[in-house]
Amino acid sequence: MKLKLNEISKSFGPVKANSDINLTVNRGEILGLLGENGAGKTTLMNILTGLYKPDSGSILIDNQLKVFHNPREANKNGVGMVHQHFMLVPVFSVTENIILGTEPTTTFNKIDLTNAKQKVLKISSEYNLDVDPDQLIEKLPVGIQQRVEIIKILFRDAEILIFDEPTAVLTPQEVVEFFEIIKNLKKAGKAIIFITHKLHEVLEVCDRINVLRSGKIVGEELPKKTTNKKLAELMVGRKVNLKTNRQIVEKGEVLLEVNNLSILSENKEPLLSNLDVKLHKNEILGIAGVQGNGQTEFIEALTGLRKISSGKISYFGKECKNFSPRKIHQLGVRHIPEDRQKQGLIGDFSLTENIILNTYYENKFSNNIALNWSSAKKEAKRIIEKFDVRTNSEEISADKLSGGNQQKLLIGREMSRSINLLIASQPTRGVDVGSIEYIHNQIVMARNKGIGVLLNSTELDEIIALSDRIIVFYEGRVIAEFPSNADPNIIGLAMAGVS
C-alpha cells in the first residue's frame, strides 16, 4: 500500500504543531522521520492514526482520499502504530493484549482463546517474532513487549506501520534485533515510517529520510548521499558541534566511596546488592544500563532520598549515615534528578521560586520569618542569563518553559553555587540537540574544574561521549567496568546481562 499525506496542518491554540506537511511512503520502503522533541513528529502520526483530526489537508491511501475519525478507522484502512510508550495492559496476557478490541468470539460473546492464540502464533512465526502467547506483559522485558506491539498491529492486518521512537527503551542488542525485524517487515511489502531523533539509526535502516523542524518538513535526504552533520544541521536549523571537547585530565583523590551497599525493597527483595563504587576528582563516572536495573535507587540512596539496608556511603572521606538530602546538599553535592517535572522543578511555581527551592532557608534568601524576594529574583536573573534559559521573565511558571529550557534552569540552579560533586541523572532526556550540546559542555567544564561527576544515563551514546570511566548496572549489581574508549557493542552486551 502507498500512503500520501497532502498539506497537513494542525494547531493547538496558538502553537502550529504541523504546517503544510507533504509526505509519501511506498510499499516495501522504510521512511525515516527525523526531528527533535517538539518538532511535531508525534502530532503528525497521531493525525495519521486517527487520534487527532487535522485542521486542513488530506490523507491518501493508494490514491484514495481517507478520513479517520478514530484509531479503529485507521486500523481498518491498514494503518497501525507502535507508540513510544507501549499501549499494553500489564496485567493482561500477550494474547489478550493483541486481540483487545478485535476479539474472536463464540456464543455469548465468549472470547475464543484457542483460535486467538493460533493466530498470534501464526503471525509470530511468519515474521520471526518469538513470543509466548500466555505470558503476562508485566513479566516480559521491554524488547519482547515491543514485539507484542508489532504483532498487535499485524493482527489487525496493518500494511502501513508507524514506529514512534522505537529504540528509546531498548538495549543496544535489542536495537539490532529490532532492525532485523523491520527489515523483514519491509521485505514482506509493508510500508514503514520510522520516527526517531537518533541520526545513526536513520542512516542505518532507512531508504529515505524526511527531516521535520518546528512542524515543517525542512528536507529530504537519501542515507547514501548525506552525513550525520548535515542531518543534524537540518534538524536544529544551525551548525552544531556533535563532538564534545574532552581533553584528558589526571583524576584526583576519591570524593565518593560506596562500600558494600545493599538496598531491599518493601517486599524485602534486593534492589541493590553489594555495590562498590568510587568516584574521583576530575572524573566523569558514567552509569550505563537499561532503565530499572537499580540506577534510580542508587542515586536516591546517594542523595539521601532512600534508606539503605546495609553498607556505607562516604563523601569526601566521611561516612554519611542517614544524612538528609539537605545535609548532603550542604556538603556541596548537587543533584540533577532524572525527572525534572516530578522531582527537579515544581511546574506551578515561578522560575524564581524554583531557583530557591533548595536554598530558601539560607541567610541570603531568608531572615527566618519572611523570604527576601528581591535577592531571590536577582539570583534567578543571574542564573537565567548565565545558563541561557530562554524566557522573557523570571516570574512565569516553570511548566511554561520548553523541556530544554527547564533542564537548563535546573542545571543552572545546581551548578551555579559552590559545588564539589555533581550527580546528574538523565541530564538530556527529552531535550533538543542544541541544549544537549550546551549541557554536555557544562558537565565537561565542571569536571575540568576539579569536580567529580556521576552521570547516569540510559543513552549509551551520551555515556560514551562524556565518561572517563563506565560502570554497567544490571539487576542491582555493577556487572562490568570499562575505560572511556571501550567498544560500545561490548558495553551493550553487559547492559543485557552478559559479562
Added chain:
Amino acid sequence: MNTLNKNEIENTKSKRSKIFGISLIFFGFVIYLFFGLGIEGQATFRLSRPTDPFALPNLILPAHSFIGLSALLIAFFGGRIIMKAPKNFTIFVALSFFLAIAAFLVWATAGKSFSLTGMLQATVVRAVPIALAAMAGIMCERVAVINIGIEGMLLAGAFAGALFGSIFGNLIGLVLAILVGGGFGFILAALVVTFRVDQIIAGVAINIFVLGITSFLTSHLLKSNPELNDAPIFKSIDIPFFSEIPVLGSVFFKHNIFVYFSIFIVIVSTYYLFKTAYGLRARAVGEHPKAAETLGISVIRTRFNHVIIGGMIAGFGGAWFTLGSVGRFDEGMTGGRGFIGLAAMIFGRWHPIGALFAALVFGFADSLQQKLAILRTPIPSEFLAMAPYLVTIIVVAGIVGNAKPPQAIGKAYVKEN
C-alpha cells in the same frame, strides 16, 4: 540474588512467623481464660426444625471441654508455626479464628439452646445487600471509576422500592428501584466522566443528597400517608428438592428472589468480566484507558455503561432493605452497608466471587450479633452491634494489605483531539 540478601529475607520471614506463633499461643490462653474457666453445662445447637422432612438431631457439646480443646488446638497451631515456620501459615491463622468463633459460640450458648441453621440462614440473607453493593463497586472500579456513592444508591433504591412498591406492587416497585439506582449511576458517570469532577467528592455528594431527599420525603410524604410506606414484600421461594436437604437446604434454598438473583449476578458478572470480549475491554479501560482508546474502544462510553449498570445493581440491592425485608422505609436504614460492600470488594480483590465470600464474612458478623442479642450474653447488645463494622476495620486495615486495584482508578480520562 546473593546469599546475604537471601538470608536477610529468610530472617524477616521467620521473624514474622515467630510473632504470629507467639500471638496464637497467647490467643489460645486468653480464650481459655475468658470463656473456658468456670463454665459448665452443655451447649445445644439446633440443626433442624422438628417440622423438617429429614430432621437432624441436635448437636450437643460439653462447653468446658470444647472450649478447652479449641484453646489447646490454637496454642498448638501457634507452636507449630514457631517450630516449623511453614510457608503458608495463614491457613493456620484462619483455622484458629474459626475455632475461636466456635468457642465463643459455645460459651454464649452454654446451658441454653441455639439454632445454628437459623444463624447461617441469616448470614446468607444479611450478606445480600453487602454482596450487591460490592458487585456494584466492582462494575464501576473495573472501569476505573471509584463509586463512594453506593451507599446513597442503596438508600435511593430502598426508598423507591418502598414508595413504588406500595403504589404499584412489589414487582414494578423493584423495577423502578433498579431504574432509580441506574439514574444515580448516570448522574455519577456524568459528573466524573464527562465533567471530570473528583470521584470521591461526586460520590459523597450523591450520598448526602440521597440521605437528605429521602429523609425529607419520609417526614413530609410517607409520615402523613402511611399507605405509601407499606409495600408487599417478596415471599421466600423454596427450591424443590434442594430445600429439603438438612441444614444446607435451609441455609441456601429457602430464600426470596434477592438471594437467588445475587448469586446469579455474581456468576454472570464473573463470566462477563473474565470470559467475554466486552469484559476484556472493560478491564482494559480500567487498567490502561489510552491503550484501549488506541484500539478503538470508547473509554467514555464504556465507563458510562458500567457505572450505570453498577448503579442498577445498587438500586436492586437497595430494594432488598424494603421489598426483600421489612416492607417499609426508615431514614438511613442502609446503615453503611454500601461502605461495607466496598470493603468486601477490596477484600475480594475486585473479583465477584471473592467479594461474595467477603460479603458472607460480613454477613456472618452481622447475623452473629443479631442472634447473640437474643441469647442474652453478658456482653451489651450495643457492643455486639459493632461486630460487622469492627470486622470491616480489621479486614481493611489488616488482611487486605497489598491488594492491587485497577491501575487507572480514580483518574479522569481526557480524550485528545
